[in-house]
Every structure is written in structure tokens, then in C-alpha cells.
Amino acid sequence: MSILHTINKSPFEKDSFQTCLRYAKAGSSILLIEDAVYAAREGTDVSDAVKAAIQDKSVFVLLPDLDARGLNSNLINGVQSVDYAGFVKLTTENDTVQSWL
Numbered sequence: 001m002s003i004l005h006t007i008n009k010s011p012f013e014k015d016s017f018q019t020c021l022r023y024a025k026a027g028s029s030i031l032l033i034e035d036a037v038y039a040a041r042e043g044t045d046v047s048d049a050v051k052a053a054i055q056d057k058s059v060f061v062l063l064p065d066l067d068a069r070g071l072n073s074n075l076i077n078g079v080q081s082v083d084y085a086g087f088v089k090l091t092t093e094n095d096t097v098q099s100w101l
Contacts, residue, residue: 003028004094009101010035011046016100021049026056029090031082033062037071040079047076054078062087 005024011017017039024030030053032039039046040061053059054076063081066072075081082090091097 002094004090004097005030007032007036007100008034011039020100029058031060033065037061037065040075042074042076050076
């Protein structure tokens with residue numbers, strides 16, 4: 001069973017990001033949306049956790065949310081950006097969507 005994990009809270013304000021990483025299994029997809037997109041930036045306190053996750057999970061970031069926050073540069077290598085159509089595609093490619101609030 002494939003699972004898409006969506007995270008919408010900043011990893012610097014809530015523990016949703018870290019909780020997701022503890023439960024997401026290898027082969028899962030993780031999509032950072034809304035304020036969670038801050039986790040996709042290189043050089044932050046969570047960069048190493050994101051890099052570790054990329055080793056056995058697919059990590060995505062929603063491009064319109066990056067753009068809205070002016071963060072479309074200095075992304076961690078391996079984090080893939082998707083638009084809204086890509087978001088929809090991820091939901092259809094996975095059996096389940098787990099939202100971390």
C-alpha cells in the first residue's frame with residue numbers, strides 16, 4: 001500500500017513534520033504544502049532530516065506555496081517541486097493520503 005503524507009505546518013512551529021518522518025515507511029511520498037514548504041530549504045535545522053528522508057522516500061514541495069513565500073531558491077537537492085496538477089497526480093497514484101496537521 002502506497003501512502004502520500006501531506007504536511008502543512010512549519011517544522012519550526014509544530015512537530016507534524018518530525019512525527020510524519022517517524023511513521024512514513026520507505027517508498028512513501030511526502031508532500032510539503034503551505035508553511036511546511038520551509039522544510040525544503042537548505043541550511044535549516046531540519047535540512048538533515050529531509051536529506052535522510054530522501055534516501056528512501058520521495059519528498060515533494062508544492063511550487064505555488066513556495067512562490068507565495070518567495071522561497072523558490074536554495075532547495076535541498078532531491079526535493080521535487082510540483083504544481084497543483086502534480087499534487088492531484090500524487091493523490092491518485094497513492095492508495096491513501098495521510099494529512100499531518
